[in-house]
Amino acid sequence: MRHMRLDGDTLYVDEAAHTLAGKKILVLGAGKGAAPMAQALERLLGDRIDDGLVVVKYGHGLPLSRIRLMEGGHPVPDIHGMEGGQELLRLARSAGPDDVVIALFTGGASALTTVPAAGITLDELRMATTAMLACGATIHEINTIRKHLSSISGGLLAREAWPAEVITLLVSDVPGNTLDVIASGPTVPDESSYADCQEIVERYNLRDKFPSSIIERLKDGLNLCIPETPKSQDPVFLHTHTSLIATLEDALFAAADKAQALGFETQIMSPLLQGEARDKAREIVLQAQAELAILNKEKSHRPQCRLYGGETTVTLAGTGKGGRNQEMALAACLAGAGMKNIDMLFASTDGTDGPTDAAGGFADGYAIYNLDIAPEKSLTMGYESLKCNNSYNTLEKMGMLFKTGPTLTNVMDMAIVLLWPSK
Numbered sequence: 001m002r003h004m005r006l007d008g009d010t011l012y013v014d015e016a017a018h019t020l021a022g023k024k025i026l027v028l029g030a031g032k033g034a035a036p037m038a039q040a041l042e043r044l045l046g047d048r049i050d051d052g053l054v055v056v057k058y059g060h061g062l063p064l065s066r067i068r069l070m071e072g073g074h075p076v077p078d079i080h081g082m083e084g085g086q087e088l089l090r091l092a093r094s095a096g097p098d099d100v101v102i103a104l105f106t107g108g109a110s111a112l113t114t115v116p117a118a119g120i121t122l123d124e125l126r127m128a129t130t131a132m133l134a135c136g137a138t139i140h141e142i143n144t145i146r147k148h149l150s151s152i153s154g155g156l157l158a159r160e161a162w163p164a165e166v167i168t169l170l171v172s173d174v175p176g177n178t179l180d181v182i183a184s185g186p187t188v189p190d191e192s193s194y195a196d197c198q199e200i201v202e203r204y205n206l207r208d209k210f211p212s213s214i215i216e217r218l219k220d221g222l223n224l225c226i227p228e229t230p231k232s233q234d235p236v237f238l239h240t241h242t243s244l245i246a247t248l249e250d251a252l253f254a255a256a257d258k259a260q261a262l263g264f265e266t267q268i269m270s271p272l273l274q275g276e277a278r279d280k281a282r283e284i285v286l287q288a289q290a291e292l293a294i295l296n297k298e299k300s301h302r303p304q305c306r307l308y309g310g311e312t313t314v315t316l317a318g319t320g321k322g323g324r325n326q327e328m329a330l331a332a333c334l335a336g337a338g339m340k341n342i343d344m345l346f347a348s349t350d351g352t353d354g355p356t357d358a359a360g361g362f363a364d365g366y367a368i369y370n371l372d373i374a375p376e377k378s379l380t381m382g383y384e385s386l387k388c389n390n391s392y393n394t395l396e397k398m399g400m401l402f403k404t405g406p407t408l409t410n411v412m413d414m415a416i417v418l419l420w421p422s423k
Contacts, residue, residue, distance in 0.1 A: 002245070029053070030084065031183055037054075037106070052067035054067060116149065128211065150184065155229055159234075193228060259307075272310050274312060277313065285332050311412045329344070360402045
């Protein structure tokens with residue numbers, strides 16, 4: 001393991017030494033990529049692990065021997081994820097002062113371990129989650145509110161494990177790799193506040209879309225009627241160690257290496273792609289067209305690969321089926337209709353884009369004309385589909401869906417752009 005090794009009774013995590021002799025070891029984890037992390041930890045520690053649990057999205061599990069596995073709903077939480085979160089809290093409370101808790105968290109854990117704060121029901125949290133996913137809020141903003149409606153996020157799992165030693169391994173699925181945003185930060189200090197929550201509610205007009213119990217809780221927090229989430233000075237973090245073991249940047253560098261090995265001249269354009277999905281897709285198309293024109297003018301014949309990464313947002317205006325990467329693919333097909341020698345892929349690294357079985361979609365200059373109708377009607381149909389967020393069904397008709405199944409990792413999204421200069 002790149003970030004962890006065992007030498008006798010000493011566990012090294014990024015060269016920080018942790019003594020395991022005579023200590024009970026508990027493993028707690030959640031997220032779309034938690035199962036392979038648990039497998040790797042079992043290979044390293046074997047029967048030293050006394051108990052453990054990871055909660056994953058349906059279909060994202062792997063065989064485990066020492067660590068239990070539960071499945072739950074994502075992106076909208078369900079009862080099974082809540083039960084998994086409650087069991088993680090129970091295990092954390094069982095840790096003694098001389099024990100070691102190893103926490104494994106990846107993207108998706110926020111929804112998969114939803115344990116509502118006092119006075120809030122699961123159904124109310126589901127309503128709030130659906131409203132936030134539809135309004136165009138960023139993952140930072142969504143997780144800020146999640147942390148303040150939870151009994152496990154925002155450092156609260158670390159509080160339950162106190163005074164045990166907590167070693168956390170994180171796989172980042174958020175722009176900037178902000179530790180307290182990844183998985184809503186169950187074991188790290190929370191940098192956000194109830195005041196931040198209030199600003200987000202107002203910014204996206206969520207007051208009338210949230211249940212009254214949630215509005216009241218946020219109001220109570222703002223008025224100091226209930227405690228804030230634990231901050232960096234809280235003693236519960238005195239015995240914690242956090243290591244970031246995989247990021248989008250790792251995936252982009254690996255993709256660049258592969259593209260270069262295949263003969264492409266490659267450049268990573270941005271690891272911080274954010275904003276409305278369809279708008280960002282149009283920007284990428286314009287950049288690609290402009291660059292291809294320059295390459296052709298310079299008579300440069302080597303094929304080019306341009307890589308983008310990040311996480312866009314979608315403001316839902318319709319009731320169609322799709323996800324942010326599929327929306328980008330459809331928007332790119334429309335923006336680049338008729339373009340030559342440019343191929344694109346927009347995909348989620350976890351293999352699931354939105355509530356669909358697709359990871360994303362392909363785009364080129366002729367895909368929109370694969371709808372088997374008159375060309376002018378194809379464009380009209382495409383724009384209508386984009387308007388009602390129905391990218392999945394339209395890409396399916398075009399033959400441009402990209403399906404991988406669960407990849408068991410999660411480091412945000414990637415856009416791959418291939419440019420083929422004219423010979």
